[in-house]
Amino acid sequence: MKQPMHIELSSDNIEKITAHFPSKIYKSNSTLFYEGQIPISGYLVVIGSIQISKKKKFKKMLSSGSLVGFTELLNKTPSQISAEVFPNTQICFLDKSTILEVCKVVDNELSNLLQTFLVAKS
Amino acid sequence: MKKVSLSTCDDCPSKKDGIFCHLNFSEIEDISHHKITNHYKKGQDLFVQGTHPFGLYCISSGNIKLTQTGVDGKESILRIVHAGDILGHRSLFTDEDFAKTATAMEDTEVCFIDKKYILSVIEKNPSVALNIISKLSRDMGNAENKMSSLHQKNVRERLAELLLSLKATHGVHEDNRWRINLKLTREEMATMIGTANETLIRFMTEFKDAGIIEQEGKIIYIKKVDELLEWANIHY
Structure with a gap:
């Protein structure tokens, strides 16, 4: 089955995530992860955009609310795409330790939300 | 979906030089x-x-160059790291942005x-903190040496010093000479000693003419270490 490249989040869910995970604004172009690699973090686009490519060919642009790398990080599976961030884009980083810590809490709003991402993409 | 083979820290070729070398099997398994x-x-x-x-990035195999781009857009190689080295530790503890770019060579x-996980490992295992401090101290010593070389030594001495340092980190002894197991372009070598390409090429020719080094393709061989030490104006 073809895997979706990313997960789309509503503005409410962006707020819930950014309240718990750190965000940073990129000053220059940078590759978030290369195709075939396991992303070292989940990346949520808060403001701005990232470019998705496959086999060095442009696939699409993702903007605010797009989450990439999340399931690959937790399942330790290589990504089928490369993601590059542009200057002035704000990215929220979902690190593995914090995700696992949050997911341990039963019946917590954020924990439930993160678990739906795993179900949505698998 | 394709899963990546999970190489463990216990099988890591750089385990003996790494920051986790003192941990027991179950701690290594957890990492x-x-x-x-x-x-x-x-x-x-x-x-x-x-x-x-x-x-934190732990280098398992290969070489990575750390470069800094100046306001003029020029790139300088500050350091080359290899298996057993770690990256990102200084920025991690100071919570500053990366001051360099790390690129696979x-x-x-x-x-x-x-970060959260490595900090918890350090809290539980002081030996990891000591190993990081040891690497930081060595890096600082190297940075100080490099700074004083740039101020006090001429290009010939700096080139001799660079070749000796590459011998120490990437040298393999074979047939009465040292093979530098790292392919560097002339431009990369020039930025490492803070000189122009043309100047570096001129001094490389001088070293070859004196029989101190040899070159086969892109591979450099050091033939006379003692003379190189004299030319570098260092005695160790």
Whole structure:
């Protein structure tokens, strides 16, 4: 089955995530992860955009609310795409330790939300 | 979906030189389970100058160059790291953005451990903190030496010093000479000793004419270490 490249989040869910995970604004172009690699973090686009490519060919642009790398990080599976961030884009980083810590809490709003991402993409 | 083979820290070729070398089997297993192992092709960046660090990179195999781009857009190589070295630790503890860009010089295997996890490992195992301090101290010593060389030594001495340092980190002894197991362009070597390309080429020719080094393709061989030490104006 073809895997979706990313997960789309509503503005409410962006707020819930950014309240718990750190965000940073990129000053220059940078590759978030290369195709075939396991992303070292989940990346949520808060403001701005990232470019998705496959086999060095442009696939699409993702903007605010797009989450990439999340399931690959937790399942330790290589990504089928490369993601590059542009200057002035704000990215929220979902690190593995914090995700696992949050997911341990039963019946917590954020924990439930993160678990739906795993179900949505698998 | 394709799963990546999970190489463990216990099998890591750089385990004996790494920061986790004193940990027991179950502690190593725990790190192996948590870390992310990736392969970088030649030219791929691990991180870029000005971006935010959120973990520690452990080099399992290959060479990585750390470069800094000046306001004029010129790139200088500050350091080359290899198997057993770690990256991102200084920025991690100071919580500053990366001051350098890390780029794979060849196909490289690198493990990544996120900040929260590595801090918990350090809290539980002071030996990891001591190993990081030891690496930081060595890096600081090297940076001080490099700074004093740039101020006090001429290009010939700096080139001799660079060749000796490459011999120490990447040298393989074969047939009465030392093979430098690292392919560097003339431009890269020139930025490492703070000189122009043309000047570096001139001095390389001088070293070859004196029989101190030899070159076969891109590979440099050191033939006379004692003379190189004299030319470097250092005695160790």
